[in-house]
Amino acid sequence: MFRILRSKSRSRRGFSLIELLVVVTISAVISSLAIVYSKISQRQIALYVETQKIGEVILRAKALTLATYNDPTPPSCGYGFDIDYTTRTYTLFGYNPMPPPPGCNIATIDPASKFPIVQTEVLNRDIVFDTSAADTLYSVLFTPPEPRIFISNNISGAVTDPPISSSVHLKTLDGSTHADVTVSPAGQVEF
Numbered sequence: 001m002f003r004i005l006r007s008k009s010r011s012r013r014g015f016s017l018i019e020l021l022v023v024v025t026i027s028a029v030i031s032s033l034a035i036v037y038s039k040i041s042q043r044q045i046a047l048y049v050e051t052q053k054i055g056e057v058i059l060r061a062k063a064l065t066l067a068t069y070n071d072p073t074p075p076s077c078g079y080g081f082d083i084d085y086t087t088r089t090y091t092l093f094g095y096n097p098m099p100p101p102p103g104c105n106i107a108t109i110d111p112a113s114k115f116p117i118v119q120t121e122v123l124n125r126d127i128v129f130d131t132s133a134a135d136t137l138y139s140v141l142f143t144p145p146e147p148r149i150f151i152s153n154n155i156s157g158a159v160t161d162p163p164i165s166s167s168v169h170l171k172t173l174d175g176s177t178h179a180d181v182t183v184s185p186a187g188q189v190e191f
């Protein structure tokens with residue numbers, strides 16, 4: 001009787017080929033799901049980071065404008081945010097039209113009057129601008145002392161008076177996730 005039990009235990013030393021194939025298949029499926037999930041989440045994180053960076057640059061332009069409130073001769077007529085959709089860049093710029101209009105009243109944001117300040121950022125390679133919406137933001141300019149807001153939602157630089165809300169629309173390369181940064185006529189930034 002011991003001989004029978006001993007022979008059965010010797011024949012059961014390892015796993016069968018079917019068992020090994022099942023384990024390897026399940027491991028491959030789980031790891032492929034983890035890889036796909038990590039790429040999707042990586043793109044979503046890149047989208048949210050770009051959204052925050054764009055919002056920060058717009059708010060910085062507004063803060064620089066407010067900083068000139070008590071300056072009798074401000075260094076520029078205002079500060080703003082500009083997007084170049086073809087080169088996938090956005091810039092914080094100072095605005096100095098020559099000659100400066102009284103009270104910095106402007107009808108268009110003249111590209112020749114812009115000068116880059118500190119920041120020109122390139123959009124993340126996993127993110128694209130979406131320019132299909134009618135309210136696409138091209139430029140926003142804040143002028144002291146209130147600040148007044150000039151919003152351009154066309155490539156010519158013409159501003160709307162009174163200003164209307166305009167947005168920077170972003171999406172991931174595969175279009176699975178999108179985000180917006182909106183500038184209101186009061187200069188509030190929402191993202």
